[in-house]
Amino acid sequence: MSGPLVVVGDTLLDIDVDGNADRLCPEAPVPVVDVGREWHRPGGAGLAARLAARSAADVVLVTALGGDEGGARLARLLAGEVELCALPLEGETVRKTRIRAAGQSVVRLDHGDGRAAHEPLDARTVSVLRGASAILVADYGRGVASHPQIRQLLAETDAPVVWDPHPRGGPPVPGAALVTPNDSEAAKFTGEPGTPEELAARLRVEWAAEAVAVTVGSRGAVLADGTGTRAVPVPHAARVPASVRPDTCGAGDRFASAVAAALHDGAALPDAVAAAVESAARFVAAGAATALSEPAEPIRPPEGLSGFELAERVRRRGGRVVATGGCFDILHPGHVTLLRRARELGDVLIVCVNSDExxxxxKGPGRPVVTAADRVRVLSALESVDAVVVFEESSPVEVLRTLRPDVWVKGGDYAGADLPEAEVIREGGGKVVLVPTVEGYSTTRLIETVSNG
Incomplete structure (x- = not known):
């Protein structure tokens, strides 16, 4: 039986404070943010571990947790998703707070000076590191990756080690299977300018690594290994359209965790890197790390209200309103997956459905196959759907002008399209999120298959 995927590194508490800013402070030309809601999630190695758990069944996180409220909050957020091997933390839990207005970051506030204590490891942590099938080091420069005993165990392991480095951290142990700096980090590590290809090749030699992948944002990554250096682009189907300004928070963690999970499953390194490039791109398109946030105080949407009433009620309580739309004629697994992923992005999901006309x-005179009344009935029965609104126009622009969702979700097959509703969403302070579609499912294709059967 193979061992777990082990994530080693510093865990931070990430906090997003969402609000609106429609005026300036009288004392200084800075925006005044009226706070609506606060969201918490594990950051650093904690985020990497949660993301790894999406791809691997058995994930163990070796990290340092404090005895303060921040440490307790992190333990609660991680419980049930990954197994924890907690090291002692000296100082206060590090908290990174992003203040955002209408989805745009205004300022980030950093608190806490916590660092991992370099005390002898307990027997369980030693056993986990020795029995790992793959190891991801998510170094955030707070002492876990520089722990002498941990470094010794990492140097001795036969498991593939993926090392996500940090400018404030130490170098990866020699022999790492893959090191994953981004392009700006790579330039800092070498201390010299150069193309991503040049930086990757230099760092592979300097770190005595089997391979280095320098990530280059929306262009994917550049991989340097024993066969040379080559680009690994983002697949066309996973690209975010240029008109969308995505939140890239956590993209590097998604890339590194996806590589580690693929190596854990036995993939060859080039295939693992290609899969990770696609995973990171789809992660950003689906809302990035904000999609994994949890409210400081949970909101339970009230039942029995219309979609518009529900949206207003949840918004007044500081919640995040998510909406999506379409014909939903003959509901199929692709629809269900889209709705489930959309619901994960907020406190309530309202589905906007085209009327029969x-x-x-x-779609033409032969559609819809299922009437609007029945489509509403089926959608409303889904656990992920909180309300359904039917609109008569060809586009949901007018209904969205009234609904004013914080997040408008469309399938990734719209990546190259100019969505007519995008402008009204942004005017209302919301954002458009593209969720990857499930390949092979289409209502039109289903109808054609039945007709030709």
């Missing part, structure tokens, strides 16, 4: 204008 609207579907006929868009």
């Amino acid at each position: 609207s579907v006929r204008r868009l």
Whole structure:
């Protein structure tokens, strides 16, 4: 039986404070943010471990946790998703707070000076590191990756080690299977300018690593290994359209965790890097780390209200309103996956559905197959859907102008399209999130299959 995927590194508490800013402070030309809601999630190695748990069944996180409220909060957020091997933390839990207005970051506030105490490891932590099938080091420069005993165990292991470095941390142990700096970090590590290809090749030699992958944002990554240096681009289907300004928070953690999970499953390194490039791109398109946030105080949407009433009620309580739309004629697994992922992005999901006449204008005289009344009935029965709104127009622009969702979700197959509703979403202070579609499912294709059967 293979061992676990082990994540080693510093865990931080990430906090997003969401609000609106429509005026300036009278004492200084800075925006005044009226706070609506506060969201918490594990950051650093904690985020990497949660992301790894999406791809691997058995994930163990070796990290340092404090005895303060921040440490307790992190333990609660991680409980049930990964197994914890907690080292002692000296000082206060590090908290990184982003203040955001209408989805845009205004300022970040950093608190806490906590560092991992370099005390002898307990027997369980030693056993976990020795029995790992793959190890991801998510170094955030707070002492876990520089722990002498941990470094010794990492140097001795036969498991593939993926090392996500940090400018404030130490160098990776020699022989790492893959080191994953981004392009700006790579330039700092070498101390010299150069192309991503040049930086990757230099660092591979300097760190005595089997391979180095320098990530280059929306362009993917550059991989340097024993066969040479080459680009690994983002697949077309996973690209975020240029008109969308995505939140990239946590993209590096998603890349590193996806590589480690693929190596844990036995993939060859080039295949693992290609899969990780795609995973990171889809992660950003789906809302990045904010999609994993949890409210400081949970909101339970009230039942029995119309979609508009529900949106207003949840918004007044500081919640995040998510909406999506479409014909939803013959509900299939692709629809269900889209709705489930959309619901994970906020406190309430409202589905905007084309009326029968609207579907006929868009799809032709033979559609819809299922009437609007029945489509509403089926959608409303799904656990992920809180309310359904039917609109008569060909586009949901007018209904969205009234609904004013914080997040508008569309399938990734719209990546190259100019969404007519995007402007009204941004005018209302919301953002558009593209969720990857499930390949092979299409209502039109289903109808054609039945007709030709």
